[in-house]
Amino acid sequence: MTEKKRLSPQERERQIVDEAIRFFAEQGFGGQTRELAKRLGITQPLLYRYFSSKEALIERVYQDVFVGRWKENWQSLITDRSRPIRQRLLRLYGEYAEVIDNREWVRILILAGMKGESLNRRYLDQVREKIIEPLCREMRFEAGLPDPDTLPLDEAERDLVWSFHGTFIYRGIRKWVYGIPVMEDSDTIVETAVTAFLEGAPAALSEILADRLD
Structure with a gap:
């Protein structure tokens, strides 16, 4: 033996x-x-x-699964106006899609949320602060709309960006929670989502802010 x-x-x-x-x-x-x-x-x-x-x-699981896979350059990448916004988003979400295409990542995020665990809120607060809010600001700039320092962000704007961001998380839910087959070509998925977002977001933002711009 x-x-x-x-x-x-x-x-x-x-x-x-x-x-x-x-x-x-x-x-x-x-x-x-x-x-x-x-x-x-x-x-x-x-x-x-x-x-x-x-x-x-x-807490250690949270550090390994979420904190350890977060890339600190994502926020600065979003705000780097020396590069076209499309290029920035393709790189950011190419990396993000790769990070979250993981069974444990997706299931822990969802199960923690269902149980009301604070780690779920901590992670989403980080996403809001370092991705959602900066991207809202950049989309204002791209659409030629007032800076949020002049005209504060509207919740509908945040919802617009959260919906785009959630595209990639929902793909993981379909794959790792529901067991539904998904397209495995993540580059194509990211490119399609970014194209749709950039084509529709400026008009949507103008409509969202129409009453406040009068």
Whole structure:
């Protein structure tokens, strides 16, 4: 009988985190650490030697799944007016679509939202601050409309940009939650979505702001 390899503390911690990501993606955050420990083949007390509480483990999952895959250059990419807006969006959403085309990412985001977990709100607040709001500002500029510092953003503007952004998340939901086949050519998906958004957004913004521009 082959003796089971003894893992180093670093290897054991990594094993716990990786399995926790898979576990919570299946069970949601209502899943019990007792069951997680069983799946890992360790005792629950050993699991708690690495993570002092279930909340600490969930926080680590959030850091790995969401924070660790976020690219800090996305916000500056959106606002770089030395490059055409189409070029900026193609690059940004090409990268974003690749990051979120992941079973655990999509399922944890959705299950956390359904359970009212704060990590879902934290992630979406980051998206709003670093992608949605800057893109709203850039679309005002592209449409030749007043800067938000002069004319504050309207919620309908944010909804317009959220709907565009949500195109890519909904693709992941269809694939990883509903099990519906999706087009796998992400470059084509991004190009089509960006084209439709840029063609329709300026007219939509003018209509949204019409009453406030009089």
